[in-house]
Amino acid sequence: MAITQQQSGQLSTFSSLRRVYPFVQGALPLLFVGIFVSLAAVATALTIPFALRWLVDNPLSTGDVAQIVPGVAVIFGLGMAEVIFIYLRRWITLAPGVHLEGKMRNAIYVHLQKLPVSFHDKWQSGQLLSRAMGDISTVRRWISFALVQLVTSTIMLVAGFTLLFAFNAVLGAIFLICSLPLIIISLRFQRTFTTLARNSQDQQGDLATSIEESVHGIRVLKSFGRAGEALEEFLEQANILRGTELAKGKANGQMWFWMLLIPDLGFAITLLIGIIEAEQGIVSVGTLIAFFATAALLKGPMQSIAPMLSISIEAASSLNRFHEVMDTPIEILEVRDAKDVPAGPGELVFDDVHFRYEDSPAHVPDLLDGVNLTIKPGETMALVGLTGCGKTSLTALTTRLFDVTGGRILIDGVDIRDVGIESLRTRVAMAFEDATLFSISVRDNVLLGREDLTNTENPVLLAEGEALLQESLDIAQADFARSLPKGVESKIGEEGLSLSGGQRQRLALARAIAVQPSILVLDDPLSALDVTTEAAVEKALREVLGTTTALIVAHRPSTVMLADRVALLHNGKILDVGTHAELLARCPEYRNVIASLEEEKR
Numbered sequence: 118m119a120i121t122q123q124q125s126g127q128l129s130t131f132s133s134l135r136r137v138y139p140f141v142q143g144a145l146p147l148l149f150v151g152i153f154v155s156l157a158a159v160a161t162a163l164t165i166p167f168a169l170r171w172l173v174d175n176p177l178s179t180g181d182v183a184q185i186v187p188g189v190a191v192i193f194g195l196g197m198a199e200v201i202f203i204y205l206r207r208w209i210t211l212a213p214g215v216h217l218e219g220k221m222r223n224a225i226y227v228h229l230q231k232l233p234v235s236f237h238d239k240w241q242s243g244q245l246l247s248r249a250m251g252d253i254s255t256v257r258r259w260i261s262f263a264l265v266q267l268v269t270s271t272i273m274l275v276a277g278f279t280l281l282f283a284f285n286a287v288l289g290a291i292f293l294i295c296s297l298p299l300i301i302i303s304l305r306f307q308r309t310f311t312t313l314a315r316n317s318q319d320q321q322g323d324l325a326t327s328i329e330e331s332v333h334g335i336r337v338l339k340s341f342g343r344a345g346e347a348l349e350e351f352l353e354q355a356n357i358l359r360g361t362e363l364a365k366g367k368a369n370g371q372m373w374f375w376m377l378l379i380p381d382l383g384f385a386i387t388l389l390i391g392i393i394e395a396e397q398g399i400v401s402v403g404t405l406i407a408f409f410a411t412a413a414l415l416k417g418p419m420q421s422i423a424p425m426l427s428i429s430i431e432a433a434s435s436l437n438r439f440h441e442v443m444d445t446p447i448e449i450l451e452v453r454d455a456k457d458v459p460a461g462p463g464e465l466v467f468d469d470v471h472f473r474y475e476d477s478p479a480h481v482p483d484l485l486d487g488v489n490l491t492i493k494p495g496e497t498m499a500l501v502g503l504t505g506c507g508k509t510s511l512t513a514l515t516t517r518l519f520d521v522t523g524g525r526i527l528i529d530g531v532d533i534r535d536v537g538i539e540s541l542r543t544r545v546a547m548a549f550e551d552a553t554l555f556s557i558s559v560r561d562n563v564l565l566g567r568e569d570l571t572n573t574e575n576p577v578l579l580a581e582g583e584a585l586l587q588e589s590l591d592i593a594q595a596d597f598a599r600s601l602p603k604g605v606e607s608k609i610g611e612e613g614l615s616l617s618g619g620q621r622q623r624l625a626l627a628r629a630i631a632v633q634p635s636i637l638v639l640d641d642p643l644s645a646l647d648v649t650t651e652a653a654v655e656k657a658l659r660e661v662l663g664t665t666t667a668l669i670v671a672h673r674p675s676t677v678m679l680a681d682r683v684a685l686l687h688n689g690k691i692l693d694v695g696t697h698a699e700l701l702a703r704c705p706e707y708r709n710v711i712a713s714l715e716e717e718k719r
């Protein structure tokens with residue numbers, strides 16, 4: 118999805134930057150200390166011209182050698198103090214930036230975990246990755262460096278110009294007038310650079326997605342001989358980004374050109390008039406030197422406006438991109454003071470359930486258009502239907518990956534929207550056809566849903582976890598895990614890619630079993646297994662399923678055989694429920710579906 122600039126994109130740079138406050142709040146005292154130290158550096162620097170004036174107008178003009186040495190020593194001391202203050206500022210302001218970075222990254226991670234599956238369906242992972250990494254780092258750089266610098270430069274400019282006016286009002290006014298075009302140039306730069314910065318960040322996100330997708334899908338690309346096309350597409354995106362970066366560089370370069378030229382021009386004009394005034398005795402040489410020493414000090418802050426502005430604009434844009442994710446509401450909400458799912462036998466009821474995807478066109482009827490189905494405690498129900506009829510969608514509703522758009526789902530008589538989501542997801546475990554494993558050990562993958570047995574020091578619980586791990590592996594026929602180089606401690610490659618599809622499915626099944634749920638929802642989790650392994654898994658599963666309520670999406674007739682009853686999903690409704698034999702005998706649509714499943718199998 119191409120991310121379009123949303124509401125937050127229309128905020129001014131200042132309003133966008135202000136939104137950093139909640140994240141930097143805790144580190145504000147340190148930030149203020151940083152600004153204070155920075156101002157001390159400024160004050161020290163601005164004192165040097167006074168010392169210079171004194172040195173030129175007094176000991177140097179009178180030739181009082183005894184006073185020259187202490188005068189020089191004072192100037193040297195002031196210079197050293199300024200260096201130390203600048204060093205301290207850099208050191209002190211590092212911590213608030215790192216604090217903010219951690220806080221923002223944690224916040225976006227937590228929010229991403231809570232956002233509904235529908236959000237993740239719409240957003241490219243590269244876009245999320247670039248917002249969680251690159252954009253947050255940009256904001257950190259702004260806080261640690263640009264913000265303090267900007268505040269210090271502004272104060273230094275105000276104080277410096279006041280001093281210039283105090284030294285000589287005419288020269289001060291000339292220097293100020295000569296510097297005014299910088300404001301117009303800065304405003305023009307801000308307009309151009311805001312758009313460029315935003316485009317560049319979005320394009321970086323698109324590029325990250327492209328890399329992520331080609332790495333993830335490398336097998337498909339290679340086997341279909343599409344690596345060349347993928348490379349071309351990547352190069353095209355990289356070229357677009359290069360163009361934007363070059364445009365940014367050009368805008369920056371132009372800005373720098375004026376930022377360097379204008380103060381120098383102002384300096385030259387003022388110097389010329391200053392020399393004429395000194396000639397005429399209107400100002401003393403000492404005052405003139407002090408004036409230009411101050412003016413020279415102001416060149417730094419003036420010229421720092423360009424880079425500070427560009428960092429600030431980038432940070433504003435990064436904050437907008439960050440908030441586009443953070444502002445997305447968590448649609449799957451818990452009721453206030455949600456209770457745990459009450460202990461019960463595990464009856465699962467779909468009561469006139471309606472469901473449609475957000476982006477489904479208005480004229481299309483609901484995907485699930487009044488599903489009524491009761492799965493009795495301990496019963497195994499297979500769910501069959503033609504491809505695309507909504508079986509996976511129906512299973513996703515049971516753990517509130519999506520919410521029903523009408524009707525309700527009850528567990529032991531309680532609406533699943535009235536209980537805590539965490540509690541719901543420990544009572545209902547799912548395994549999907551597309552088995553996702555994490556880059557952690559086999560043990561941690563299988564016991565993922567059993568924090569109570571892993572995140573503990575208690576030896577009894579740890580032993581229980583070990584026994585459960587072994588049992589789950591046995592039931593899922595995942596014995597291969599024990600022969601991996603480090604057994605169950607072996608770390609699985611990214612998303613388990615170093616395992617075969619069937620091995621991944623078996624570990625995902627073991628993970629669902631290890632939750633010891635009262636309701637098990639399996640979305641065709643055995644599709645990648647050979648017939649013999651599938652039979653072995655089913656035999657072992659039958660023992661577990663004796664006490665567990667199960668809803669199994671079946672794509673193979675053999676999976677249907679595992680069930681006590683079968684429900685046929687047809688045109689958004691449950692058309693019939695019965696044993697395999699009953700449905701075969703009385704339901705032509707069922708015979709049709711079974712025939713198509715057998716066809717697929719061949």
Ligand SMILES: Nc1ncnc2c1ncn2[C@@H]1O[C@H](COP(=O)(O)OP(=O)(O)OP(=O)(O)O)[C@@H](O)[C@H]1O
Nearest residue numbers: 238474476484502503504505506507508509510511
């Ligand atoms: N996240 C989504 N957003 C929008 N539409 C979706 C989404 N997921 C699925 N769909 C659409 O909903 C319909 C039902 O999909 P679903 O995966 O539930 O069917 P299924 O019966 O499980 O299919 P299959 O048997 O092929 O696995 C399909 O037309 C699909 O394109």
